[in-house]
Amino acid sequence: MNKAYQELVSLNQEITLLGSAASTLGWDQETYLPKKALGHRADQLSYLSGKIHAMATGKDFQAKLEAAEQAVSDNLTESANLREWRHGFDKSNKLPQELVERSSQSTSLAKAAWEEAREKNEFNLFAPHLEKLVAIAKEKAELWGYEDEPYDALLGCYERGAKTADVAKIFDTFSPQIIETARLAVEKSHGNPARKLSGHFPVEAQQKLNQEVAASIGFDFDGGRIDTTTHPFCTTLGPQDIRLTTRYYEHDFTASLFGVMHEAGHGMYEQGLPMDDFGLPSGSAVSLGIHESQSLLWEAHVGRSQGFWNKWFPRAQELFPQMQDWSVEEFLHTINQAKYSLIRVDADEATYDLHILLRFALERKILNGDIAVADIPAAWNESFQSKFGMQPQTDTEGCLQDIHWAMGGMGYFSTYSLGNLNASQLFNSATKNESVREAFDQADYTPLLKWMRENVHAHGSNYLPQDLMKKATGEGTNPDYHLAHLKRRFLG
Amino acid sequence: MNKAYQELVSLNQEITLLGSAASTLGWDQETYLPKKALGHRADQLSYLSGKIHAMATGKDFQAKLEAAEQAVSDNLTESANLREWRHGFDKSNKLPQELVERSSQSTSLAKAAWEEAREKNEFNLFAPHLEKLVAIAKEKAELWGYEDEPYDALLGCYERGAKTADVAKIFDTFSPQIIETARLAVEKSHGNPARKLSGHFPVEAQQKLNQEVAASIGFDFDGGRIDTTTHPFCTTLGPQDIRLTTRYYEHDFTASLFGVMHEAGHGMYEQGLPMDDFGLPSGSAVSLGIHESQSLLWEAHVGRSQGFWNKWFPRAQELFPQMQDWSVEEFLHTINQAKYSLIRVDADEATYDLHILLRFALERKILNGDIAVADIPAAWNESFQSKFGMQPQTDTEGCLQDIHWAMGGMGYFSTYSLGNLNASQLFNSATKNESVREAFDQADYTPLLKWMRENVHAHGSNYLPQDLMKKATGEGTNPDYHLAHLKRRFLG
Secondary structure (H helix, E strand, O other): OOHHHHHHHHHHHHHHHHHHHHHHHHHHHHHOOOHHHHHHHHHHHHHHHHHHHHHHHOHHHHHHHHHHHHOOOOOHHHHHHHHHHHHHHHHHHOOOHHHHHHHHHHHHHHHHHHHHHHHHOOHHHHHHHHHHHHHHHHHHHHHHOOOOOHHHHHHOOOEOOOOHHHHHHHHHHHHHHHHHHHHHHHHHHHHOOOOOOOOOOOHHHHHHHHHHHHHHHOOOHHHEEEEEOOOOOEEEEEOOEEEEEEOOOOOOHHHHHHHHHHHHHHHHHHHHOOHHHOOOHHHOOOEHHHHHHHHHHHHHHHOOOHHHHHHHHHHHHHHOHHHOOOOHHHHHHHHOOOOOOOOHHHOOOOOHHHHHHHHHHHHHHHHOOOOOHHHHHHHHHHHHHHHHOOOOOOOOOOOOOOOOHHHOOOOOOHHHHHHHHHHHHHHHHHHHOHHHHHHHHOOOOHHHHHHHHHHOHHHOOOOOHHHHHHHHHOOOOOOHHHHHHHHHHHHO | OOHHHHHHHHHHHHHHHHHHHHHHHHHHHHHOOOHHHHHHHHHHHHHHHHHHHHHHHOHHHHHHHHHHHHOOOOOHHHHHHHHHHHHHHHHHHOOOHHHHHHHHHHHHHHHHHHHHHHHHOOHHHHHHHHHHHHHHHHHHHHHHOOOOOHHHHHHOOOEOOOOHHHHHHHHHHHHHHHHHHHHHHHHHHHHOOOOOOOOOOOHHHHHHHHHHHHHHHOOOHHHEEEEEOOOOOEEEEEOOEEEEEEOOOOOOHHHHHHHHHHHHHHHHHHHHOOHHHOOOHHHOOOEHHHHHHHHHHHHHHHOOOHHHHHHHHHHHHHHOHHHOOOOHHHHHHHHOOOOOOOOHHHOOOOOHHHHHHHHHHHHHHHHOOOOOHHHHHHHHHHHHHHHHOOOOOOOOOOOOOOOOHHHOOOOOOHHHHHHHHHHHHHHHHHOOOHHHHHHHHOOOOHHHHHHHHHHOHHHOOOOOHHHHHHHHHOOOOOOHHHHHHHHHHHHO
């Protein structure tokens, strides 16, 4: 390792120390912060992010980066780190300060307007803000540059190396088949109604079950923990400090359990990254589409499987006595129902991707100027009708339901479905190995986690997401595995 | 406010943002940090404290301080801030980097050695480390400078403006009287044994009572909270973000309750400081001896009083059914027992100060070279015998019991007794006001808190501690009020 490269590593480690301090403040804000403390916390975070931005985009960074680039390395990790640092540096430096500030101010205002619009079901209150955010997104895309269409530049913020055309090609194959599969699944569930949970599920008992399950699937509680919040997330505060969060509903223990398994999936990815490279690209998760594959693997493939509940249902019955006259089969039928719903975050596995396909197509049209902001509600409802055979009666339950656009997050949604497809594909490859499969059926997930550690986690950002998929499974993201999984689960 | 002063304020506000971020990381470390995350947390804190030190001692600070000092201000707050900034800047800059690092390294090693020595009851294991720390303390005292003796310079770290001779004068008056009062109190308690708590006190019920009591005496939970830790403390993370901590014993609910009242006393002082001056001396607590007066006021004067329990005992009986056949008087007798004990932190109100007087005298002798480190155990035991009429059988229960010396904290102990004396004196002054007194007897503490807000909290560090005491009570710290309080409580 040459000296110039080492100096760049050191600078990035400094940035990481400040960044992980800011993440700790962010975690505290979402879990324990007293109400009146929000103002000072915002001042702290804005100060820290200013310092971090200055360090990551400044002349010192540039000089060190250029010096390190002079000495070409054929080491995989070093060249991956240089590639990612260059990418990030250029991306940040292409935006003028004026635009960064305008963008931040506009999203603050848009978020407040979106909340009011959603509450009052008045899209018009949000429309002028969305116009501004779309204009800003286009401006950014022009400054960052793209090959085919502006969406490329935005998608790349979340899914490194992904091109819109490639994602569109995957989704084009996927779309008719998932629409049909979802239709059949909904039909089948409708014809065979499931028993409903009833009674009171005390938070303490839920916490006990969640903790036992998370530990048993491989989340390391000596390097992480679970706390309570309003909008659950997983955040990394250090190489061995992964914080999961969840929320509890006392009428349904499965919401927090699947939530914890989902966040633990994110958390185990983070716990499996190369620890000594913490904060460097080689020690960081590579993309949202890969991250989401790990959360969905544990939530959906493990958490909703027969083998898992053969082991865990008796424990759930101990903790929740009202479950004692249920059979495992009844329960599995209940947690694997398919039903059309208006709200994305409430959707089941079979219908979830329809929500994403709608948003992906719509976002592209908005950015390409094929549709005006004012026409979004109508376009939303029309597309919803064609996919779900029904449509929302209000924009609150339609195009106003998600916060993403108000946060300036255009290009984000597609990574959810990429995550679904990647999860099924990685699960398929892992369980080709007979010992992984057999252990999985016995609810022993050590071999499955080991496979993910070796084939996904250990690589950090050394490979771009599609190269990682190829290396792990022999091909880029392919929707066949996810469709096969859904058919087995809902139509089998 | 002139421009130079304003620039210095801004720089100090930046330092405060970083400092309060570090405090948040420190709070998390003591409450929620996963075991394996300690290493990264240490790296973060060391990085932040390095940055803070550099900002608070650098040429930019110096230039801004000198410029601000040019324009002499007759504004009380501005001149107090300049006085304290100058004091802090000089104090930090008088220590060479080499000494700071040696001191930090020596205390790390000393702490580990102290733990082992205490566990094995072998003073010799700690002695060579203590020799080094004493030498370092003397070095620092020489560099900082002092008028009469080295102890002055160390005491000043905790009690701004205090001189050893003045404290010694107070303690010399106090000493024979408190020794006699304690003796009588112990004798009286011995002759009239108290009933003992029994049964199980569930943590959840304790938390409920603590929360209700803390809110009722005036701690603002919208600007603070209570969490669980091993060694309870109160820390300030922002102008409206005060975190109390406590620990629970399931055989005795009073430990966590009095602990919370103590920490809430610290917390209410912090909540009462001028919010807009957060992080400036004018918005910061003035000394440990004043801070401790506030915690002891609520723990001892309020928490162990008849009026308080007239109101709260029925609630305690609801939460802890095993208390239902107790009378308030029985309970008050139990929580106000005097007994000689070897360990300072277990001591009751009547005997606590004896532990401090011993340490103060011993520390002075050590620093003046009147006693060698090797002779500390014998000196400790001899002094203990003269004050308590008994002595420890082991050094673990004697001179090895406290961590302070191993942390390099010589000069700290005396502030505990100053806190006791100040608490009684401030309480006496406040309750001279008949409406404060009457409300106090009815367990309504709004007027008492208001008096403290106006006479103590609101002044931040505008006045030095003894000036603050004079302004609030008409005289400097005077032990008479504390002696009178103890006599009323234990001998009345």
